[in-house]
Amino acid sequence: MAYNLWYWPGIQGRGEFVRLSMEAGGIEYRDCAREEGAHALIENMATFDRPPYAPPYLELDGHAIAQVANILLFLGDRDHLAPSNxxxxxxxxxxxxxxxxxxxxxxxxxxxxxxxxxxxxxxxxxxxxxxxxxxxxxxxxxxxxxxxxxxxxxxxxxxxxxxxxxxxxxxxxxxxxxxxxxxxxxxxxxxxxxxxxxxxxxxxPGIKAYLDSNRRLAFNEDGIFRHYPELDAA
Amino acid sequence: MAYNLWYWPGIQGRGEFVRLSMEAGGIEYRDCAREEGAHALIENMATFDRPPYAPPYLELDGHAIAQVANILLFLGDRDHLAPSNxxxxxxxxxxxxxxxxxxxxxxxxxxxxxxxxxxxxxxxxxxxxxxxxxxxxxxxxxxxxxxxxxxxxxxxxxxxxxxxxxxxxxxxxxxxxxxxxxxxxxxxxxxxxxxxxxxxxxxxPGIKAYLDSNRRLAFNEDGIFRHYPELDAA
Structure with a gap:
């Protein structure tokens, strides 16, 4: 069953850290807000008894698993993206x-x-x-x-x-x-x-295919990593 | 066996989040840098193959477990400070x-x-x-x-x-x-x-005893929570 991933559409942002591991591992997911829009994300986020503070989160059996590192810990265990030791x-x-x-x-x-x-x-x-x-x-x-x-x-x-x-x-x-x-x-x-x-x-292979696909958004100045030339120097 | 906790002496800082759970749970620990000084902490931190980025960390069987939330996840599992579900x-x-x-x-x-x-x-x-x-x-x-x-x-x-x-x-x-x-x-x-x-x-009981002890440092203006009256308002 594909995971439902919820994150702001239009930016890589923190969601990208989740996407990359799923793409590398060949894990199926639906990038819900890219299909349904930010409005659907805001609505969905309000439906959980145990609320996420912010996207990204995975929606799973009526629960939300949020916080990038927590999501990756979960996927690491469940989908074998890390050693079990x-x-x-x-x-x-x-x-x-x-x-x-x-x-x-x-x-x-x-x-x-x-x-x-x-x-x-x-x-x-x-x-x-x-x-x-x-x-x-x-x-x-x-x-x-x-x-x-x-x-x-x-x-x-x-x-x-x-x-x-x-x-x-x-x-x-x-x-x-x-x-x-x-x-x-x-x-x-x-x-x-x-x-x-x-x-x-x-x-x-999973990353190569992803980076070549239109699922990979370009960096832009609405995300976390922003190129403002005046802030860079050697 | 008592845990070795390493954190900057003189402030509550991020170390306090680890201390509180250990005190509440009656878990024995040595607050190493309060006994041996910041110099010893800096020396100790450099001894690990898998280095911590910053204190606090637990030293355990020659490993360092760092990052507050990671330490607490570990203690939650190992010392039953959280449900196992x-x-x-x-x-x-x-x-x-x-x-x-x-x-x-x-x-x-x-x-x-x-x-x-x-x-x-x-x-x-x-x-x-x-x-x-x-x-x-x-x-x-x-x-x-x-x-x-x-x-x-x-x-x-x-x-x-x-x-x-x-x-x-x-x-x-x-x-x-x-x-x-x-x-x-x-x-x-x-x-x-x-x-x-x-x-x-x-x-x-563990927290009451801790707050009354000299192990609990007072908040001060070297820590994370600092009282600068000019930054507060109703």
Missing amino acids: MNDRYWLHQVELTIADMVAEVHNVHHPVGSGAYYEDQKEEAARAAKQFREERMPKFLRHFEAAAKSNEGDWLIDHRWCYTDCSLFQLVEGLRYMFPKRMKTLEPDLPKLIGIHDAVAEL | MNDRYWLHQVELTIADMVAEVHNVHHPVGSGAYYEDQKEEAARAAKQFREERMPKFLRHFEAAAKSNEGDWLIDHRWCYTDCSLFQLVEGLRYMFPKRMKTLEPDLPKLIGIHDAVAEL
């Missing part, structure tokens, strides 16, 4: 949560003083936030992910096959390249294992 | 992750443009961030937690006994009362179930 499970989830932390900081770069206000109304603050993010936070996070990748001898974050967290690292690199192309060019030479995971994910 | 486990973890999201936004209020810079250097931006947080984000998050609490008929988030996420909701309310006393006074009348959970956690 306990140590490995907590480790992969830990890295996934650190990716989520970085993604939240990415969003904060273009919305530092008001997530409900427009970028145009906080451009000066965003310039300050971006400088600190580029110079301090990006190297710190990315070196951490490089160290995480280095902890495994194989081509993946763990063992000798891909898992959901590899797909999320792929998306993180993709998003950062879109948002900070100059800065990534400076940092990437020191991240060979992380970029290796990115490249290996890009070659997975 | 799958639906319930993912639900509680989902709420815990939403608490983590709100805590990250709380930190962003006093450090909107530079988490590595001083508050004093970003006071104007913080004032803007705080206004939006008080007026839009706080009601939205807190109403969500109220709805989550309402989804259970009992006094707790789930079933008829406390779980780790109840302890985290307690700390969230405590922290917000410290940081935004005026704003919380306005909002609390509409949050009876959430405040009920807060009050019930405060009465747990």
Whole structure:
């Protein structure tokens, strides 16, 4: 049975982290709000006794499973997108949560003083936030992910096959390249294992097919990773 | 065997969410950096093949388990701080992750443009961030937690006994009362179930003993919840 995935139509956003693992794993899903619109999403979200705070979520047997890392933990267990060994499970989830932390900081770069206000109304603050993010936070996070990748001898974050967290690292690199192309060019030479995971994910048959399909939306300036040239620098 | 908990000494911070569940559950732990200092923490953190990105983490059989929600998921499973039913486990973890999201936004209020810079250097931006947080984000998050609490008929988030996420909701309310006393006074009348959970956690024998002990640090302006009167308003 196909999963029902609910996420805002029109952007990759946080939903993309869920989509990528499902596409890599050949897991069938319906991207409900892309078929039925944002209005249907808002209506659906209000139907659960145990409500999600925000999309994305999976609708399953009348329940909603929300929060990207939680969804991926669930899919990892249920659809075998990760090893079942306990140590490995907590480790992969830990890295996934650190990716989520970085993604939240990415969003904060273009919305530092008001997530409900427009970028145009906080451009000066965003310039300050971006400088600190580029110079301090990006190297710190990315070196951490490089160290995480280095902890495994194989081509993946763990063992000798891909898992959901590899797909999320792929998306993180993709998003950062879109948002900070100059800065990534400076940092990437020191991240060979992380970029290796990115490249290996890009070659997975399910991911190749997805990236070539019209299901993959382009990055844009309504999503999380936004290319504002004034916020980038080498 | 007691757990080794590593977290920055001198603040409640994110470590407090781990401490509270362990204290409530009567789980023995050593608060290592309070005994050995921040220097020992930095040294210890560098010893793992699979590194934590940041404290808090549990050191266990040579592994580190990091990320608050991941630690609590682990303790929930291993030390029975949550139901073992799958639906319930993912639900509680989902709420815990939403608490983590709100805590990250709380930190962003006093450090909107530079988490590595001083508050004093970003006071104007913080004032803007705080206004939006008080007026839009706080009601939205807190109403969500109220709805989550309402989804259970009992006094707790789930079933008829406390779980780790109840302890985290307690700390969230405590922290917000410290940081935004005026704003919380306005909002609390509409949050009876959430405040009920807060009050019930405060009465747990393990929590009562902890709050009365010198192990409970006071909130202060080095932590996540900081009382800057200029950032509060009804």
